Amino acid sequence: MIWNKTIECRDREEMRELQSKRLCETVNRVYYNVPFYRNKMQELGVYPEDIEGIDDIVKLPFTTKQDLRDNYPFGIFASPMQDIVRVHASSGTTGKPTVVGYTRKDITTWSEIVARTLNFAGVSKDDFIQIAYGYGLFTGGLGLHYGGERLGATVVPISGGNTEKQIQLMQDFKTSVIACTPSYALYLAEAMQERGVDPKSLNLKVGIFGAEPWTEAMRENIEESFGIKAYDIYGLSEIMGPGVACECEAKAGLHINEDHFIPEIIDPNTLEQLPEGQKGELVFTTVTKEGLPLLRYRTRDLTSLNYEKCECGRTLVRMNKCTGRSDDMLIIRGVNVFPSQIESALLKINEVLPHYMLEVDRINNLDVLSVLVEVDPVFFSDKIKELEKLNKRIKKAIVDVIGINANVKLVEPKTLGRTEGKSKRVVDKRIIQ
Amino acid sequence: MIAKQLSVFLENKSGRLYEVMEILEKENINIVALSVADTTEYGILRMVVSDPEKALKALKDNLFSVGLTDIVCICIPNEVGSFSKASKYLSEEEISIEYMYAFALNDKALAVLRTENNEKCIEVLTNKGIEVVSADKLKKI
Ligand SMILES: [Zn+2]
Numbered sequence: 322m323i324w325n326k327t328i329e330c331r332d333r334e335e336m337r338e339l340q341s342k343r344l345c346e347t348v349n350r351v352y353y354n355v356p357f358y359r360n361k362m363q364e365l366g367v368y369p370e371d372i373e374g375i376d377d378i379v380k381l382p383f384t385t386k387q388d389l390r391d392n393y394p395f396g397i398f399a400s401p402m403q404d405i406v407r408v409h410a411s412s413g414t415t416g417k418p419t420v421v422g423y424t425r426k427d428i429t430t431w432s433e434i435v436a437r438t439l440n441f442a443g444v445s446k447d448d449f450i451q452i453a454y455g456y457g458l459f460t461g462g463l464g465l466h467y468g469g470e471r472l473g474a475t476v477v478p479i480s481g482g483n484t485e486k487q488i489q490l491m492q493d494f495k496t497s498v499i500a501c502t503p504s505y506a507l508y509l510a511e512a513m514q515e516r517g518v519d520p521k522s523l524n525l526k527v528g529i530f531g532a533e534p535w536t537e538a539m540r541e542n543i544e545e546s547f548g549i550k551a552y553d554i555y556g557l558s559e560i561m562g563p564g565v566a567c568e569c570e571a572k573a574g575l576h577i578n579e580d581h582f583i584p585e586i587i588d589p590n591t592l593e594q595l596p597e598g599q600k601g602e603l604v605f606t607t608v609t610k611e612g613l614p615l616l617r618y619r620t621r622d623l624t625s626l627n628y629e630k631c632e633c634g635r636t637l638v639r640m641n642k643c644t645g646r647s648d649d650m651l652i653i654r655g656v657n658v659f660p661s662q663i664e665s666a667l668l669k670i671n672e673v674l675p676h677y678m679l680e681v682d683r684i685n686n687l688d689v690l691s692v693l694v695e696v697d698p699v700f701f702s703d704k705i706k707e708l709e710k711l712n713k714r715i716k717k718a719i720v721d722v723i724g725i726n727a728n729v730k731l732v733e734p735k736t737l738g739r740t741e742g743k744s745k746r747v748v749d750k751r752i753i754q
Numbered sequence: 755m756i757a758k759q760l761s762v763f764l765e766n767k768s769g770r771l772y773e774v775m776e777i778l779e780k781e782n783i784n785i786v787a788l789s790v791a792d793t794t795e796y797g798i799l800r801m802v803v804s805d806p807e808k809a810l811k812a813l814k815d816n817l818f819s820v821g822l823t824d825i826v827c828i829c830i831p832n833e834v835g836s837f838s839k840a841s842k843y844l845s846e847e848e849i850s851i852e853y854m855y856a857f858a859l860n861d862k863a864l865a866v867l868r869t870e871n872n873e874k875c876i877e878v879l880t881n882k883g884i885e886v887v888s889a890d891k892l893k894k895i
Pocket residue numbers: 569570571576631632633634635
């Protein structure tokens with residue numbers, strides 16, 4: 322069963338025509354409604370009439386997360402605020418958050434694409450979906466929620482955490498689909514075993530997992546623990562939220578809803594578009610959004626595209642699982658963390674040197690962040706009590722900035738690697754693939 | 755009477771202790787007393803040495819995180835109850851010991867004490883007839 326056959330199995334040439342038409346509409350929309358884009362295009366000497374189809378997309382300017390911050394909160398919106406019915410925002414722990422807005426039509430589109438992606442994973446109106454993604458300003462919970470309802474399934478909006486209740490409802494409601502981060506799924510499996518509940522005894526069939534990078538090994542682990550099929554869902558709030566792309570039952574890449582979002586792969590250094598199959602930075606242009614249409618938004622995620630028809634019958638382009646980032650952002654337990662945030666926290670503490678190293682690992686299915694910090698000899702204390710106090714202060718400064726706990730390890734001065742240029746600040750031990 | 759102790763921050767990595775010893779040996783510095791306090795990730799090496807200032811400089815030059823701390827060193831008879839007495843005097847005056855390390859050989863025992871009030875500690879113990887070893891004398895042990 323395919324939710325929207327005319328779109329999902331469309332002939333490639335016809336898809337390009339549809340994208341071309343919608344791209345032109347979007348370019349007009351942003352040129353005439355958003356001064357930010359009008360200025361950017363004028364600087365490049367590009368005008369709406371220069372964009373005749375999808376091949377002209379390379380003439381358009383890029384958009385970055387920084388552009389959204391610089392125009393905080395609503396500066397890039399293309400609809401008047403009366404037409405905006407919902408806003409979501411990133412946590413914005415460093416300075417300004419990024420705010421995204423949706424018109425009524427945008428919410429309908431979003432629900433539609435999430436319904437479609439749930440259907441990729443074999444979910445139908447007969448299913449009971451437990452949504453254990455966070456609700457609120459984060460797009461995960463509400464995005465899945467509206468999509469589940471649009472599909473006609475029964476939605477349990479339990480949100481994240483509250484593990485006892487999650488387990489109880491799964492048992493009592495005979496939940497058939499769980500949607501959460503992959504690491505929370507593994508945490509749930511363990512919590513069940515500790516309570517003597519066999520995860521396989523539940524009625525779960527399918528898991529929709531996203532919001533953080535995960536490996537094939539994790540997929541196997543989750544599938545085995547629960548006896549379910551686990552699918553990767555991809556999205557980012559700037560583009561829409563969850564449902565921008567999702568795996569189908571073939572599990573051979575994530576189908577992108579490209580009638581709404583045109584993907585490109587670029588070389589992050591030269592910004593040149595790369596040919597099909599080559600790995601680079603994923604860039605999206607939204608072509609149906611009203612509230613916040615974005616041209617060539619740089620996701621910083623590294624992947625490649627595959628236009629081959631899928632064995633599921635869909636012709637929608639597929640992106641491979643993301644293998645990393647073109648910037649230094651880390652996703653730790655679903656939270657975006659930049660090394661510069663840790664640096665700003667450390668700068669407030671006199672007793673440590675501004676040299677640090679971040680290590681990320683996955684231990685017992687949970688991301689664990691360790692921050693190695695050099696102790697300044699000037700403030701050195703020979704009392705362990707004092708050093709432990711210092712350790713606690715550093716921990717607190719970090720959690721205040723990034724919102725998650727880190728292990729702090731004090732190390733000897735001048736032991737963390739430093740080079741003339743950019744020092745390597747991050748060691749990510751969670752191997753993707 | 756207050757003596758200086760050398761404290762070195764050491765990560766728990768093999769070979770680090772040896773590096774410190776090697777540097778002190780090169781500088782011809784003798785170690786009178788030594789203790790290592792450790793946690794899972796790091797340790798603090800505490801030493802009474804023949805020339806604390808020279809040792810401090812040598813270790814600093816070699817990029818160690820190192821400092822000097824005031825301590826009191828006492829010398830008591832190596833017999834039952836003598837340390838019990840010393841600790842009783844300190845407790846009566848409510849002087850708490852932050853850390854200490856001790857060693858006995860033949861008829862004498864030496865204890866290195868770090869207290870919250872070293873001056874008062876010396877005063878109390880001297881008044882009670884307990885020998886406090888002077889910094890100068892310590893160097894020559
Ligand atoms: Zn497919």
